[in-house]
Amino acid sequence: MLDQTLTEQLTSLKNGDYSSYELTDAYxxxxxxxxxxxxxxxxxEKALEEAKRADLLRSKKEMKPLLGxxxxxxxIFCENEVKTTAxxxxxxNFLSPYDATVVSKLREAGAVSIGKTNMxxxxxxxxxxxxxxxxxxxxxxxxxxxxxxxGGSAAAVSARLCSAxxxxxxxxxxxxxxxxxxxxGLKPTYGRVSRWGMIxxxxxxxxxxxxxxxxxxxxxxxxxxxxxxxxxxTSSKLQVADYTSLISKPIDRVKIGIFRPLMEDLDTxxxxxxxxxxxxxxxxxVSFVEIELPNFGFAIPAYYVIAPAECSANLSRYDGxxxxxxxxxxxxxxxxxxxxxxEGLGREVKNRIxxxxxxxxxxxxxxxxxxxQQVRRLIKNDFVEAFKKVDAIIAPTTPSAAFRLxxxxxxxxxxxxxxxxxxxxxxxxLPALSMPAGFLNNLPxxxxxxxxxxxxxxxxxxxxxxxxxxxxxxxxxxxKE
Ligand code: GLN
Numbered sequence: 001m002l003d004q005t006l007t008e009q010l011t012s013l014k015n016g017d018y019s020s021y022e023l024t025d026a027y028x029x030x031x032x033x034x035x036x037x038x039x040x041x042x043x044x045e046k047a048l049e050e051a052k053r054a055d056l057l058r059s060k061k062e063m064k065p066l067l068g069x070x071x072x073x074x075x076i077f078c079e080n081e082v083k084t085t086a087x088x089x090x091x092x093n094f095l096s097p098y099d100a101t102v103v104s105k106l107r108e109a110g111a112v113s114i115g116k117t118n119m120x121x122x123x124x125x126x127x128x129x130x131x132x133x134x135x136x137x138x139x140x141x142x143x144x145x146x147x148x149x150x151g152g153s154a155a156a157v158s159a160r161l162c163s164a165x166x167x168x169x170x171x172x173x174x175x176x177x178x179x180x181x182x183x184x185g186l187k188p189t190y191g192r193v194s195r196w197g198m199i200x201x202x203x204x205x206x207x208x209x210x211x212x213x214x215x216x217x218x219x220x221x222x223x224x225x226x227x228x229x230x231x232x233x234t235s236s237k238l239q240v241a242d243y244t245s246l247i248s249k250p251i252d253r254v255k256i257g258i259f260r261p262l263m264e265d266l267d268t269x270x271x272x273x274x275x276x277x278x279x280x281x282x283x284x285x286v287s288f289v290e291i292e293l294p295n296f297g298f299a300i301p302a303y304y305v306i307a308p309a310e311c312s313a314n315l316s317r318y319d320g321x322x323x324x325x326x327x328x329x330x331x332x333x334x335x336x337x338x339x340x341x342x343e344g345l346g347r348e349v350k351n352r353i354x355x356x357x358x359x360x361x362x363x364x365x366x367x368x369x370x371x372x373q374q375v376r377r378l379i380k381n382d383f384v385e386a387f388k389k390v391d392a393i394i395a396p397t398t399p400s401a402a403f404r405l406x407x408x409x410x411x412x413x414x415x416x417x418x419x420x421x422x423x424x425x426x427x428x429x430l431p432a433l434s435m436p437a438g439f440l441n442n443l444p445x446x447x448x449x450x451x452x453x454x455x456x457x458x459x460x461x462x463x464x465x466x467x468x469x470x471x472x473x474x475x476x477x478x479x480k481e
Contacts, residue, residue, distance in 0.1 A: 002026055002160040003476070006069055006217040009163055013058065013068050020058070020068025023163075024051035024112055027070050031115070031161045037137045039156040041075045042082045043115040050112040057110070064110030065224055071106055072162040074153050075116035076123055077208070078197040079103050086199045087119040087131040087149075090324040090344035100197025101229045102166055102208050109224035114162050117152030121346045122315065123173055123201045125149050126418040129409050130348045137405070138180060139477040140443055144402040147177030153211045154181035158477060164212035164221055168198060170205045171303050172397075172422025175434035175448060178211055179397035182436045182444030184463060184473055185211040186218045189454045190429035191236040193222075194229030202310035203234075205303075205426040214473050215435060215463035219243035222456060238454055246457050247464045254462065256281070256449075257291035257390035262421065267400055270445060273438040274396055277447045277466070284465055291386045291393065295378040299424040302379065304416055305359050305372035306427070311349075312356030318344065351412075380428040383450075392459055393450040396421050397434040401443035421448060431456045435463040436472035444472070 001009065001018055012018060024047050031040060044050070047070065054068035078084045078096035085091045099107070107113060120130040128136040128151030136151045138144040139159040146155040150167030154177035157165050167174040169187035178185030186209045193208045200206060210221035226240045258278070263271050278288055320326040320340025327343050330336035345353070359368040386393060399420060408415045425432035430453060434446035451459040467473050 002030060005213045006163045006220065007214065009069060020051040020054040020112060021048060023068065024048055024070045024114065027114060027162055030159070034159050034161060036142070037139060037155055037159055038134055039117055039136055039152045039159065039161055040072070040115045041085055041087070041118050041133050041152070044082050044113050046081060047112055047114045054110055054112060064108075065220060066106065067110030069111050069163045070114040071111040071221070072114050072117050072153060072156050072165040073103055074119055074150050074165065074167050076119060076168055076199045077103050077166060078199070079113065079116065082116050084116065084199070085133070086123070087121040087133060088345065088349070089132045090318050092132065092325065094324055096197070098197060101194035101231065102198065102225050105225050105227070106166070106221070117150070117156055117165060119152055120149035121349050122199065122311070123149040123168055123170055124311070124348050124352055126172070126176055126415055127403070127408065128152065129405065130346055132346060135405055138402045140182065141402065144404055144443070145180065147180035147402065149173040150211065151177045154178055154183055154185065157181070157183045157211050157213065160476065164210060164217055166208060166225070167211045168206055168208045169426065170201050171307060171426050172419045174209050174211060175397050175422050175432060175446070176418060178434040179446030180402040180444070182472070182475065182477070183211055183213060184215050184218050184433065184435050185209065186222060186433040186456065186460070187425065187431060188222060188226065188456055189236070189431045191234050192226050192431070192454065192456065194227070194232040194235045196229055196231040200314040202307040203314060204310060205307060207426070214467055215433070215460050216244075216247055216467070218433070219247045219460050236454070241457050243457055243460055247460050249461070251458065251461045251465065254286045254392070254458070255390045256286055256288050256462070257386055257393040258288055259291055259293045259296060259393070259395065262296065262395055266396055269440050270396055270400060273440070273445060274394070274447055277437045278394065280469055281462065281466060284469060286462065288394070289390060291390060293382045293386060295375065295382050296424055298375045299379055299427055300416060300420055302372040302375040302427060303419065303423040305368050306376065308352040308356030309359045309369050310356070312353045312360065315349065315353055320344070376427045379424050383428045383430060387452045391452070392462060395448045395450065397446040397448040401440045401445045425450050429453070431459060433459050433463055435466060438472055444475075
């Protein structure tokens with residue numbers, strides 16, 4: 001049963017091939033077996049009870065779309081029954097008094113909450129190495145990183161330690177680990193999913209999304225987690241499409257844009273895989289045209305001003321008074337603030353708070369923060385122009401396959417360049433997904449599809465079409481030929 005996709009598991013549960021209790025128990029046993037991957041920060045002790053309840057509902061024919069499906073949540077989503085750490089010492093023992101909207105929506109849809117996955121501290125990183133709880137290992141090669149910041153979620157789906165997982169993506173944190181771990185991950189349009197109860201990193205960029213084996217699986221979860229929420233004023237009132245039934249409808253005359261310079265800058269082997277993906281889609285009636293995205297190259301500098309600026313404001317709430325860690329025996333208030341933050345936050349987080357505070361300081365605000373916002377608008381305008389000609393855009397997700405643990409942890413610039421293909425979708429607020437597109441030296445690598453605003457449906461359909469023709473997404477670590 002662990003070999004099945006979530007969609008197949010729903011059918012098996014319906015047919016009575018096994019119960020949710022058996023399925024959840026099988027995952028818990030597999031989690032035990034793969035403790036060394038360090039995918040989970042906490043397990044939900046009530047998961048089996050929840051599964052039993054799901055079985056009971058099923059026996060009474062009280063059906064729900066995800067009834068009995070064990071889903072893992074990135075440890076950035078507040079959950080009432082399990083602690084929520086955001087991968088930080090600051091929140092090591094934090095128990096939220098409420099569930100995030102994403103958590104409660106999936107629970108209402110019948111999902112079993114199996115546990116909380118490891119992540120880069122406060123979602124800042126591309127390798128999971130900034131987690132206070134230690135790095136996650138890539139199930140394809142344990143000497144390598146799973147990507148970040150949703151690395152625990154990606155590795156857990158890949159190693160079959162849950163049916164699917166939630167993640168968040170501020171600059172690539174769903175798509176990059178999805179690419180490194182050989183799974184499908186979608187960052188929705190900004191505003192599609194409520195951010196309430198999701199610990200904030202950079203609020204104008206943060207968005208939650210599904211991580212699963214297939215695009216079909218992502219579609220079901222996306223449908224259930226999306227929608228307007230009065231507790232998040234940036235969530236959209238636009239009706240949620242039925243992604244699940246739309247995904248297999250034929251897609252006619254779809255035109256995808258390619259921005260050639262992106263391919264030219266790429267490791268030739270990654271470029272070759274992307275060309276193969278394009279050819280596969282062409283065989284299935286999709287056409288490709290060249291487009292221009294003249295400001296794409298400025299996404300990284302703009303992102304690494306805007307995201308730290310917002311994080312410096314968001315993380316000011318961790319002051320040792322209201323939330324989380326407090327230093328021992330402070331001599332006065334200043335000492336309390338200073339030592340609580342110095343001791344409770346990790347190096348990367350402190351770097352970003354400092355950089356962000358600097359960019360927002362009077363005198364530097366115009367030169368850095370304002371400039372970055374102007375560049376952000378130019379990047380968005382380029383996409384708006386491009387989408388007048390095409391229905392979606394194809395791009396690499398990552399410049400390479402998973403790198404080694406420790407390889408980039410002291411090379412900040414190289415680490416930041418990991419996000420070169422992903423940050424622009426966040427800056428523009430567009431939906432984007434990564435789907436498995438092949439292997440390089442036995443390591444999976446993804447291809448990225450960027451969609452127009454609120455057109456998650458189309459990129460999911462294109463990925464689904466691709467996944468009906470290929471089986472990269474079904475290949476499991478340790479089971480590859
Ligand atoms: N890797 C990027 C960063 O370090 C993106 C993180 C994210 O999307 N949360 O900021």
